[in-house]
Amino acid sequence: MSNTYTIPVGPLHVALEEPMYFQVDVKGEVVQSIEMFAGHSHRGMESLALERNFFQNIVLTERVCSLCSNNHPLTYCMALENIAQIQVPERGQYLRVIADEVKRIASHMFNVGIGLHVIGFNTLFMHAMEVRETMQDLKESIWGNRMDISANTIGGAKYDLDDELEAYLRKTLEELKKPVEEFKHMYATHPQVKARTKDVGILPPEAAIEYGLGGPVARGSGIDNDVRKETPYAAYDKLKFNVVLGEGCDVRSRALVRLGEIFESISLIEQCLDQMPKGPICCDPLPDIPAGQAVARSEAPRGELIYYMRTNGTMYPERLKWRVPTYVNWEGLRVMLDKAKVADIALIVNSIDPCLSCTER
Amino acid sequence: MVLSIFKVLWNNLKQGPSTDPFPFGETFTPARLRGKVAVDPEACVGCGVCATVCAGNAIKHVERGDGSGKDFYVWHNTCTFCGLCQHYCPTDAIRLTNNWSTAHRNEDKYKMKEHEFVAYARCPQCDQAMPNMPHAMLDHIYGAPTEELEAIYKLCPECRRQKAAQQFGAQIHD
Ligand code: SF4
Numbered sequence: 001m002s003n004t005y006t007i008p009v010g011p012l013h014v015a016l017e018e019p020m021y022f023q024v025d026v027k028g029e030v031v032q033s034i035e036m037f038a039g040h041s042h043r044g045m046e047s048l049a050l051e052r053n054f055f056q057n058i059v060l061t062e063r064v065c066s067l068c069s070n071n072h073p074l075t076y077c078m079a080l081e082n083i084a085q086i087q088v089p090e091r092g093q094y095l096r097v098i099a100d101e102v103k104r105i106a107s108h109m110f111n112v113g114i115g116l117h118v119i120g121f122n123t124l125f126m127h128a129m130e131v132r133e134t135m136q137d138l139k140e141s142i143w144g145n146r147m148d149i150s151a152n153t154i155g156g157a158k159y160d161l162d163d164e165l166e167a168y169l170r171k172t173l174e175e176l177k178k179p180v181e182e183f184k185h186m187y188a189t190h191p192q193v194k195a196r197t198k199d200v201g202i203l204p205p206e207a208a209i210e211y212g213l214g215g216p217v218a219r220g221s222g223i224d225n226d227v228r229k230e231t232p233y234a235a236y237d238k239l240k241f242n243v244v245l246g247e248g249c250d251v252r253s254r255a256l257v258r259l260g261e262i263f264e265s266i267s268l269i270e271q272c273l274d275q276m277p278k279g280p281i282c283c284d285p286l287p288d289i290p291a292g293q294a295v296a297r298s299e300a301p302r303g304e305l306i307y308y309m310r311t312n313g314t315m316y317p318e319r320l321k322w323r324v325p326t327y328v329n330w331e332g333l334r335v336m337l338d339k340a341k342v343a344d345i346a347l348i349v350n351s352i353d354p355c356l357s358c359t360e361r
Numbered sequence: 362m363v364l365s366i367f368k369v370l371w372n373n374l375k376q377g378p379s380t381d382p383f384p385f386g387e388t389f390t391p392a393r394l395r396g397k398v399a400v401d402p403e404a405c406v407g408c409g410v411c412a413t414v415c416a417g418n419a420i421k422h423v424e425r426g427d428g429s430g431k432d433f434y435v436w437h438n439t440c441t442f443c444g445l446c447q448h449y450c451p452t453d454a455i456r457l458t459n460n461w462s463t464a465h466r467n468e469d470k471y472k473m474k475e476h477e478f479v480a481y482a483r484c485p486q487c488d489q490a491m492p493n494m495p496h497a498m499l500d501h502i503y504g505a506p507t508e509e510l511e512a513i514y515k516l517c518p519e520c521r522r523q524k525a526a527q528q529f530g531a532q533i534h535d
């Protein structure tokens with residue numbers, strides 16, 4: 001019974017409802033090696049960006065991925081601001097952090113929830129989605145949409161908070177703390193969840209460094225790396241927060257890092273509300289965008305996001321290129337899936353929080 | 362204090378469904394929801410900024426042959442509800458309402474648009490047609506406009522030049 005054979009996993013419904021095809025060689029029910037095939041959702045976005053002016057590209061980059069849909073336009077705008085030497089007003093900087101962190105909370109809750117769905121624990125999955133729903137309502141109330149919040153524009157933020165919304169935001173965050181605390185406790189202590197996620201998809205710290213992984217995937221293996229700390233952008237240099245690290249190097253550790261980061265996000269938003277000065281939210285008028293090139297990076301919910309842009313003095317970019325967190329993180333799957341059980345493949349894939357729509361764009 | 366999964370289930374039973382009863386009841390629609398675009402033709406100066414920044418190319422301005430003004434179209438099915446037009450409009454003439462109802466029959470797809478007519482103003486002296494200059498725009502450029510400005514801002518560029526020269530001449534005489 002020790003024959004090796006090859007099974008296909010995907011391209012649909014590997015974990016998220018996104019297409020990715022794995023060709024898995026197994027012996028019994030143990031994975032021997034994998035081959036990954038991507039490219040099912042390529043939409044030619046880098047080329048599309050060249051046909052759109054700088055303003056239209058804010059929206060195009062937001063449509064790259066719905067879960068990181070704040071970080072894409074944010075990083076895009078930062079690259080443009082680097083080229084044109086635009087100073088974003090201080091209030092705009094804080095507003096950018098608030099938008100970023102609200103999206104992060106919703107994204108992390110979603111990923112941990114889907115992980116539970118993959119192991120068949122749908123009650124807790126639905127509970128995760130219900131907790132997350134408060135963030136969706138928040139996004140809809142402040143920014144006007146549940147996913148594409150359209151918070152940023154070139155030179156600053158596009159939205160402002162009045163007293164009423166600020167009070168609503170504070171109240172929602174306060175009310176979120178207890179449910180997330182309880183959820184985290186349930187995730188950490190429930191015996192079945194533990195049995196399915198502990199010591200599954202092991203990523204040793206050395207491998208995380210070797211493969212250059214980032215975000216909660218690397219932090220779940222104890223790698224202290226966070227763009228918000230390393231090269232602070234927006235208002236992150238004025239705010240206090242901890243980089244949440246995990247020791248387990250497994251699926252469970254990565255999920256607990258994400259849940260831990262939700263509390264840091266809540267605290268970051270509260271600090272923003274306390275410290276945010278009054279004043280303009282966006283640079284006005286916008287200067288001309290000269291010819292030049294720049295790189296900008298930010299910490300998306302899935303890890304480090306990098307934008308490269310070259311301009312030629314017109315209203316259209318000459319080249320726009322982005323490197324998304326999943327592009328590096330999915331290489332880590334080779335390590336995590338090695339000697340894993342077939343039944344754990346989807347769970348392990350989900351634990352890197354893959355985003356194929358932005359990787360293949 | 363710490364919940365078990367059974368308490369979650371019990372609370373869910375007590376609470377009832379978390380979803381909105383739509384379409385049989387109201388659904389959550391906050392004031393800032395970005396829905397269908399609306400245009401105020403009185404406030405629009407026809408500058409075209411909204412069409413330039415529009416991500417979906419949903420905005421079309423079409424000059425009327427008789428020079429009386431512009432037709433202003435916004436195609437709801439092409440609009441991405443991004444709000445850039447609202448953000449960059451200098452006179453707040455274009456804005457996103459919180460009306461999200463865009464369901465329609467296929468045969469109505471070419472009716473899913475906002476159509477306004479932005480009329481050109483006429484110079485009170487020589488009847489020349491020119492873009493409308495709403496007061497909001499004047500305030501935007503000059504802060505509180507002076508009396509002199511009020512007297513000349515409705516004139517066409519040619520008449521305005523003459524009038525301004527006269528005013529200036531009168532000042533020198535004083
Ligand atoms: S709606 Fe606003 S931006 Fe568009 S043409 Fe009119 S004034 Fe200009």
Ligand code: SF4
Nearest residue numbers: 415440441443444446
């Ligand atoms: S909301 Fe965006 S896509 Fe829609 S009309 Fe305005 S600029 Fe165009």
